[in-house]
Amino acid sequence: MHNKIAIIGAGPAGLITAETLLKAGVQVDIYDSMPSAGRKFLLAGKGGLNLTHSEGYEKFSSRYGDKRDILKPYLDNFTPNDLRAWAKELGVETFIGSSGRVFPEGMGAVPLLDAWLARLVSLGAVFHFRYRWVGWGADNALRFATKDKEILVNADAVVLTLGGASRPKTGSDAAWIPILKARGIEVNPLKPSNCGFDIHWSEHIKKNFAGSPIKTLTLSFGKKTQKGEFILTENGVEGSLIYAFSAEIRDEIETKGNAEIRLDLLPDTAAEKLHKTLSQPRGSRSMSSFLKKRTGLSGAKANLIWEVLPREEWNDPAKVSSIIKSLPLKLIAPRPIEEAISSAGGVSFDALDENLMLHNLPGVFCAGEMLDWEAPTGGYLLTACFATGQAVGNGILAWL
Numbered sequence: 103m104h105n106k107i108a109i110i111g112a113g114p115a116g117l118i119t120a121e122t123l124l125k126a127g128v129q130v131d132i133y134d135s136m137p138s139a140g141r142k143f144l145l146a147g148k149g150g151l152n153l154t155h156s157e158g159y160e161k162f163s164s165r166y167g168d169k170r171d172i173l174k175p176y177l178d179n180f181t182p183n184d185l186r187a188w189a190k191e192l193g194v195e196t197f198i199g200s201s202g203r204v205f206p207e208g209m210g211a212v213p214l215l216d217a218w219l220a221r222l223v224s225l226g227a228v229f230h231f232r233y234r235w236v237g238w239g240a241d242n243a244l245r246f247a248t249k250d251k252e253i254l255v256n257a258d259a260v261v262l263t264l265g266g267a268s269r270p271k272t273g274s275d276a277a278w279i280p281i282l283k284a285r286g287i288e289v290n291p292l293k294p295s296n297c298g299f300d301i302h303w304s305e306h307i308k309k310n311f312a313g314s315p316i317k318t319l320t321l322s323f324g325k326k327t328q329k330g331e332f333i334l335t336e337n338g339v340e341g342s343l344i345y346a347f348s349a350e351i352r353d354e355i356e357t358k359g360n361a362e363i364r365l366d367l368l369p370d371t372a373a374e375k376l377h378k379t380l381s382q383p384r385g386s387r388s389m390s391s392f393l394k395k396r397t398g399l400s401g402a403k404a405n406l407i408w409e410v411l412p413r414e415e416w417n418d419p420a421k422v423s424s425i426i427k428s429l430p431l432k433l434i435a436p437r438p439i440e441e442a443i444s445s446a447g448g449v450s451f452d453a454l455d456e457n458l459m460l461h462n463l464p465g466v467f468c469a470g471e472m473l474d475w476e477a478p479t480g481g482y483l484l485t486a487c488f489a490t491g492q493a494v495g496n497g498i499l500a501w502l
């Protein structure tokens with residue numbers, strides 16, 4: 103018998119599910135509310151598409167935090183190396199950047215997505231764009247809103263790969279949440295992940311330094327310390343080093359109302375040596391110009407010191423050196439989810455079986471970012487979308 107499979111959501115999770123099924127000879131129809139596929143994937147490629155990470159597999163899987171054990175069986179079947187091999191098979195070589203992150207040659211997502219879509223079409227995939235899924239109708243038919251009419255589709259199995267709630271202009275607007283909740287599916291609230299945070303900056307910082315990169319420093323929060331860089335924004339801070347801590351910071355703000363991070367602005371200089379340097383006679387020089395001459399600290403990075411240190415302590419070498427080594431910044435709120443790179447929360451794993459099929463809705467499977475897991479940037483997001491998408495493809499093959 104010819105099975106009819108409807109995949110709703112043409113992001114990486116939906117497309118890899120499609121590929122898994124098509125390669126096994128199963129016909130698929132792929133629906134998306136947008137006029138084309140993979141819009142968030144393309145957006146991800148704009149800053150350099152970080153496909154996966156080359157670090158040891160144990161460390162890699164630990165990046166999924168408390169969802170590591172749940173995701174591990176899927177990741178075991180679609181490892182970072184499998185993802186690289188998959189790209190190569192599409193004619194796109196990958197390389198390991200200096201940080202261990204893996205990128206496609208040329209960094210962008212366009213060649214990869216173009217080759218991928220061409221392969222899916224050649225395998226027989228049928229795409230239906232501008233089809234917005236709005237729920238189920240009578241007899242569990244899928245209801246799609248199209249430009250001029252509602253269309254009902256019956257399918258033997260349904261794959262929901264509808265994404266999270268960040269950057270809704272790419273199509274992932276989380277409008278699926280009330281639809282699934284109405285069917286008794288447990289969905290944990292979506293929250294911003296890999297997001298920036300608000301800080302009450304002075305007008306001086308906002309006016310003069312918004313948009314400035316703050317490079318080579320370490321950030322400490324809780325038990326974790328990490329070296330990296332971030333961007334000072336008009337509202338606060340954002341960028342890779344902040345994203346690496348965003349889950350912990352977000353959760354602390356949720357419980358305590360704010361979160362204090364500590365920065366070491368000169369991580370390669372010992373505190374004692376710095377104190378000694380700053381204690382030397384500086385003649386008529388201001389502390390700020392002395393600091394610049396002796397330590398290289400200047401611009402936005404140096405102004406963080408004057409932002410938090412009371413003016414009467416600006417000439418005190420002990421106070422200045424200790425603030426440089428442990429500068430407190432109070433973060434008061436995460437930026438809105440629409441601005442985030444990804445979202446935490448989503449369909450609870452308790453609602454799913456090991457093939458990622460919903461207990462309450464036999465024949466309906468979920469994969470990708472709409473599931474309740476989160477991970478930092480570093481290629482972990484896409485890898486888990488691919489891994490869960492492939493698992494759903496295999497799950498459907500087993501189920502059929």
Ligand SMILES: Cc1cc2nc3c(=O)[nH]c(=O)nc-3n(C[C@H](O)[C@H](O)[C@H](O)COP(=O)(O)OP(=O)(O)OC[C@H]3O[C@@H](n4cnc5c(N)ncnc54)[C@H](O)[C@@H]3O)c2cc1C
Pocket residue numbers: 110111112113114115116133134135136139140141142143145146147149150151152153154233234235236263264265266268269272273274275276277278442443444469470471472480481482483484485487
């Ligand atoms: C700026 C940015 C940079 C990123 N960079 C990276 C990176 O370098 N590395 C990395 O690993 N990850 C990165 N990510 C995250 C990564 O892109 C996402 O985690 C990934 O795209 C999620 O895949 P998905 O298939 O689950 O969902 P999505 O890619 O969000 O796709 C969901 C699809 O479902 C469709 N859809 C939603 N609702 C409906 C509906 N009701 N009816 C029909 N269709 C619907 C949407 O139109 C969309 O096409 C980045 C994200 C952003 C925003």
